[in-house]
Amino acid sequence: MDGTIITIKDLNVAYQDKPALWHINLDIRKNSRTAIVGPNGAGKSTMIKTMMKLIRPVSGSIEIDGRTDKGVLKNIAYVPQKGEVNWDFPATVLDVVLMGRYVHKGWVKRTQKKDRDIALEALKTMKMEAFCDRQISELSGGQRQRAFLARAIAQDADIYVMDEPLQGIDITTENLIMDVIRKLQAEGKTFIVVHHQLNTVKEYFDHVVIMNKTIIADGPTDAVFTGDNIEKAYREKGVGV
Amino acid sequence: MMEVLTSFTFIVVAAGTMILAFAGGMVGAISVMKGQSLIGDAVGHATFPGIVLAFMLIGVKETYTLALGAVLFGIIAFLTIQMITNHSKVTLDGALALVLSSFFGLGMALMSFVQGNPDFEGTQGLNDYIFGQAAYMLRSDVYLITAASVISLFILAAFYIQIRIYIFDPVFSRTAGINNTLMNFIILIITILLISVGLKAVGAILIVNLLIAPAVIGQLWSSRFSTVLLIAGSSGAFAAFTGTYISTAGENIATGPAIILTLSFLMALSLFCAPKGIIRRNIYKRRMGGVS
Ligand SMILES: Nc1ncnc2c1ncn2[C@@H]1O[C@H](COP(=O)(O)OP(=O)(O)OP(=O)(O)O)[C@@H](O)[C@H]1O
Ligand SMILES: [Mg+2]
Secondary structure, eight states, X not given: OOSEEEEEEEEEEEETTXXXXXXXXXXXXXXXXXXXXXOTTSSHHHHHHHHTTSSOOSEEEEEETTBOSGGGGGGEEEEXXXXXXXXXXXXXXXXXXXXXXXXXXXXXXXXXXXXXXXXXXXXXXXXXXXXXXXXXXXXXXXXXHHHHHHHHHXXXXXXXXXXXXXXXXXXXXXXXXXHHHHHHHHTTOEEEEEOOOGGGHHHHOSEEEEEESEEEEEEEHHXXXXXXXXXXXXXXXOTTO | OHHXXXXXXXXXXXXXXXXXXXXXXXXXXXXXXXXXXXXXXXXXXXXXXXXXHHHHHHSSOOHHHHHHHHHHHHHHHHHHHHHHHHHSSOOHHHHHHXXXXXXXXXXXXXXXXXXXXXXXXXXXXXGHHHHOOGGGOOHHHHHHHHHHHHHHHHHHHHTHHHHHHHHHOHHHHHHTTOOHHHHHHHHHHHHHHHHHHHHHHHOTXXXXXXXXXXXXXXXXXXXXXXXXXXXXXXXHHHHHHHHHHHHHHSSSOOHHHHHHHHHHHHHHHHHHHSTTSHHHHHHHHHHTTSOO
């Protein structure tokens, strides 16, 4: 159960000619709650997007569940930092959550009752059931975030990759999200979460990756999340530049 | 009035424009929601030189060849727009304006060249492709429109769920295994196809309105994706019928402008009366305590 679920080997990523990630080598443990921390511009989002094959790396490899093909992405629910979705699109919250079920469909893509039930259950989990028929454009920022987390839950993936899901969210919702994450972890899911509040890392995550363009340290939070490592990551412009 | 309604020409023409406008409204709603309505405008104008060149090559105004010329130039125009935006600092709206005016200008230049040239006969009908003249539509035009519309709607139905996810959230659609490039290509191809077959009925200048106006109407009346598409298609078809009637009954009214005017009227009406229109919004605001 406690094997490695994601293996990154010698990953290099650049935007045009500007390097963003250097020689990333990283194992992410199966069934862990892994935080990714580092200063602004450290390349946290870049690393996640590369995992999701949204960015093509200069070199290196990413193995997920032993696979490198595109199909493996269906097992990953990805919640981007800022949902770059079409906010004017005519869709209700339930419509959006139902989209999460798409990955489980065969050639006939019609929504079945089972999908509806799962979507409604996911909305309940995120305490969004009252908004089920609300237009997605008519939600507050925190409600939007919850709707997208509900979609990720409805997707019923093995791996959850979230880019700062707690950003701009009140403490009640934050606790709710962390409870859901712990509950799903108990069901065997793996969480990779970009996280900005250093004071809650120990409480919220059992594993941590500290990075700034390159990996500074990674491993169990208790062992790795030390003042020394944090200082290394947050000191000036980064390492090796 | 009954004479017009039962005349064979009218039935043929009305059927053609209605099918075209129904498919155009649906496909247009997708382009509009994707934020691409102006690409349709540029492509619409850019098909005109394709028509004239096809005519110059074969010497007659043969429906299928002219449509093929239009499709080709629509694709060339789109590729040009992409090339300009990808490889230069020119923004999308700049590239659109550039392509629209230069392609259409080329079409106009070619047309005046052919019209003043004794080597070419039967050039007078080329004007119809600028403003549209449904009354001169041939049976082959209607067949072509029907075939293109049915194919477009069929493709739309086949990829409906994927297209819907892709337009709402392209990042999610990609990670969910939907081929975004293919979706974009499908939307573009059916847009170009419908524009090309509809030129004779509505004209290169106004055809984009057949894509945009129904979409606006649909979005004003509904906040469900499927309903927006249906309303867009239906209002397009209704305007096509009314416009064709006006144009067939009255003497010198081109069909394109007549259809577009009807659409504009429907749009103005919706803008005021629809749930998301001006009046209802204000009533709602007042009920909520007058805070705007
Ligand atoms: N699309 C892009 N084009 C060019 N450079 C980019 C692009 N996206 C990010 N970068 C650069 O790559 C570096 C890493 O960015 P990234 O978004 O991965 O950082 P991050 O760790 O997620 O930061 P934050 O904490 O602010 O979210 C930054 O220097 C950024 O300026
Ligand atoms: Mg980021």
